[in-house]
Amino acid sequence: MNSFSPIPAPAFAFAALAHVALSQPAPAQGVAIDPGAVTAACASSGSSCRAIVDGHLARLAAAGLAPADLRSRIALLATAVLQAVTSAPPSRAADLADALASVLVRLADATDDPAQETTLRQVAGAVANGTFDTLPVGVAVAASPR
Numbered sequence: 001m002n003s004f005s006p007i008p009a010p011a012f013a014f015a016a017l018a019h020v021a022l023s024q025p026a027p028a029q030g031v032a033i034d035p036g037a038v039t040a041a042c043a044s045s046g047s048s049c050r051a052i053v054d055g056h057l058a059r060l061a062a063a064g065l066a067p068a069d070l071r072s073r074i075a076l077l078a079t080a081v082l083q084a085v086t087s088a089p090p091s092r093a094a095d096l097a098d099a100l101a102s103v104l105v106r107l108a109d110a111t112d113d114p115a116q117e118t119t120l121r122q123v124a125g126a127v128a129n130g131t132f133d134t135l136p137v138g139v140a141v142a143a144s145p146r
């Protein structure tokens with residue numbers, strides 16, 4: 001039985017941001033991520049969001065990070081994308097929904113953690129359907145401990 005209760009999207013996004021920020025390892029040289037820049041790019045357009053996320057994913061792949069570090073950075077990127085959705089006015093969020101859902105699927109494809117992948121796909125579906133604000137409290141984009 002699911003014991004999670006829905007919370008408003010902004011509260012979920014901030015909870016996810018706090019969780020990721022507190023669990024984030026020290027950045028490996030050359031692969032630091034500025035979540036504010038990612039959120040700004042994603043709030044401006046779907047193509048800008050895809051470009052900045054793809055750029056980060058390419059740098060992360062080239063850095064040869066340990067799997068846990070890669071998953072942590074994927075979580076940070078996903079949380080920044082979600083922040084763009086939750087901070088946008090409803091009409092703008094609707095315009096961005098499909099593009100940002102696609103970016104979240106791209107992040108799901110980039111992880112090696114099945115739990116993180118499933119969660120990212122679930123969140124992407126909710127963003128695309130406009131039901132992001134109904135996600136349960138327990139849904140988080142951080143990787144499961146392995």
